[in-house]
Amino acid sequence: MQVETKKIVVLGTGGTIAGKAAAAGDNIGYVAGQVRVQDLLAGVPGLAQAAQGPLDFEQVAQIDSKNMEFGVWAALAQRCHEHLQDDSVRAVVITHGTDTLEETAWFLHSVLDARKPVLLTCAMRPATAIAPDGPQNLLDAMAVAHAPGARGVLVVCAGAVHGARQVQKVHPYRVDAFSSGEGGPLGWVEEGRVRLAQDWPQAQAGWAQGALEKVASGASWPRVEIVMNYAGACGATVDALVRDGVQGLVVAATGNGTLHHALQAALERAQQAGVAVRVTTRCPLGQVLSLPWAHAALPLSPGLIPVKARVSLLLELLGASAPTL
Numbered sequence: 001m002q003v004e005t006k007k008i009v010v011l012g013t014g015g016t017i018a019g020k021a022a023a024a025g026d027n028i029g030y031v032a033g034q035v036r037v038q039d040l041l042a043g044v045p046g047l048a049q050a051a052q053g054p055l056d057f058e059q060v061a062q063i064d065s066k067n068m069e070f071g072v073w074a075a076l077a078q079r080c081h082e083h084l085q086d087d088s089v090r091a092v093v094i095t096h097g098t099d100t101l102e103e104t105a106w107f108l109h110s111v112l113d114a115r116k117p118v119l120l121t122c123a124m125r126p127a128t129a130i131a132p133d134g135p136q137n138l139l140d141a142m143a144v145a146h147a148p149g150a151r152g153v154l155v156v157c158a159g160a161v162h163g164a165r166q167v168q169k170v171h172p173y174r175v176d177a178f179s180s181g182e183g184g185p186l187g188w189v190e191e192g193r194v195r196l197a198q199d200w201p202q203a204q205a206g207w208a209q210g211a212l213e214k215v216a217s218g219a220s221w222p223r224v225e226i227v228m229n230y231a232g233a234c235g236a237t238v239d240a241l242v243r244d245g246v247q248g249l250v251v252a253a254t255g256n257g258t259l260h261h262a263l264q265a266a267l268e269r270a271q272q273a274g275v276a277v278r279v280t281t282r283c284p285l286g287q288v289l290s291l292p293w294a295h296a297a298l299p300l301s302p303g304l305i306p307v308k309a310r311v312s313l314l315l316e317l318l319g320a321s322a323p324t325l
Ligand code: SIN
Pocket: 014, 015, 016, 017, 032, 063, 064, 065, 066, 096, 097, 098, 099, 100, 122, 123, 124
């Protein structure tokens, strides 16, 4: 039998997968980010065999991902970048909270040259639960790490494999909390084997690698906020944000990018004042279809949900050229 010598590196960042509750029956009243990554790994039966080689770990952060900070993103991306360059590394697995996981996935997809798998995994039940889901998700991540052709930033949760661009948390409680929307997941993990529904993402260098270099050399992150269109919307929030020095605004518009006229006027004022504005839709599926007459004044963020459009705009304001998606 051929012995696998390449290692898998697990980067711990906290989340429910590392959460602890006072009672085993409590699936929601826990504190996220309590169990050290090495203890998480040690508690998964069969993980060493599933890794098929050395398993390294690092605790990059220990947080509830609702509190995700740019500094953690920068540190995480830097560690991924270094491991991706290292020929002795087969794959990087990241344990992460579910709440902002889709943002981190899109950020890493944008800034890394991930020709190997970078696998974000997570849990919806804390490590102390009667039936924690983290251990199976970690085992499934190991299976994806070994799947022929696997590459890119991927999310492994509840037996499904999702791409960084499509993945979105869609449920606040269910163990199967993520969806890839209309396109569906890339595939599934079943008894340690990956069954693909689609091709792996193309091997491509992240479009915003330069932004990561800028942050590493001390550039400060721009301020980008999200506003939304809804019945009775007005321009007051946008005007206040502009007065407060915001540099970018993403608007979660209604339907096919429509905006209350008062909000539209405020966003156009913001843009004239030098704020970068991007239009997305608050609809969970589909994407805004550009009409020749409709969006001339305010640029669209092509096909990204608002939180990912914000990540893209942050990176653009750090000097990256916007990708053609
Ligand atoms: C978190 O996002 O860190 C807490 C919630 C979760 O992981 O499910």
